Amino acid sequence: SAVISQKPSRDICQRGTSLTIQCQVDSQVTMMFWYRQQPGQSLTLIATANQGSEATYESGFVIDKFPISRPNLTFSTLTVSNMSPEDSSIYLCSVWEDRYIQYFGAGTRLSVL
Amino acid sequence: GQQVMQIPQYQHVQEGEDFTTYCNSSTTLSNIQWYKQRPGGHPVFLIQLVKSGEVKKQKRLTFQFGEAKKNSSLHITATQTTDVGTYFCAGWPSGTYKYIFGTGTRLKVLA
Numbered sequence: 001s002a003v004i005s006q007k008p009s010r011d012i013c014q015r016g017t018s019l020t021i022q023c024q025v026d027s028q029v030t031m032m033f034w035y036r037q038q039p040g041q042s043l044t045l046i047a048t049a050n051q052g053s054e055a056t057y058e059s060g061f062v063i064d065k066f067p068i069s070r071p072n073l074t075f076s077t078l079t080v081s082n083m084s085p086e087d088s089s090i091y092l093c094s095v096w097e098d099r100y101i102q103y104f105g106a107g108t109r110l111s112v113l
Numbered sequence: 114g115q116q117v118m119q120i121p122q123y124q125h126v127q128e129g130e131d132f133t134t135y136c137n138s139s140t141t142l143s144n145i146q147w148y149k150q151r152p153g154g155h156p157v158f159l160i161q162l163v164k165s166g167e168v169k170k171q172k173r174l175t176f177q178f179g180e181a182k183k184n185s186s187l188h189i190t191a192t193q194t195t196d197v198g199t200y201f202c203a204g205w206p207s208g209t210y211k212y213i214f215g216t217g218t219r220l221k222v223l224a
Contacts, residue, residue, distance in 0.1 A: 042201060100161050102158055
């Protein structure tokens, strides 16, 4: 099974600042996924990160707010830019294995004051 | 848009009681998957169902996919405190590549 290291595990940030979240996978994967989980809510896909190309964003999410990097097949970052309290959420990265098992990182619990 | 609703939203049970969560999609799903997220944790894959009417068991957990492939259920027999968490269904509406999570059911088990 894929092992994903995600950091930071949590952070408390001031509004207007930016936070970069990192995900490292122990194997090479074509696509990595970034999700947001607002307090008490389900998971919403932010974007799909492909190596060597721009990320594909879901409706309601834009690159200026959530820039993503994917420099190689084992690593990706998500930046939450110009944060406001509404960005307080859990951010999760994930990968698929065997085409039907999705593995998640431990998540980044973000609080914006 | 496509939606996947789960009921109930919350459930409190006494330890030893049974628990069921239902997952209902507005459209047919090509397959369905179930995840468990412990408090403070991340979603963990439990199982995938693919065939219409499919039933799978994992110890005390029984998963079922509806005949029309628009609904599913997860039944836990004789709950234990270790069952506490939020259970999500998820899947791909047929003909799309958009993976959708259900709204989730939060289970609390009282010892």
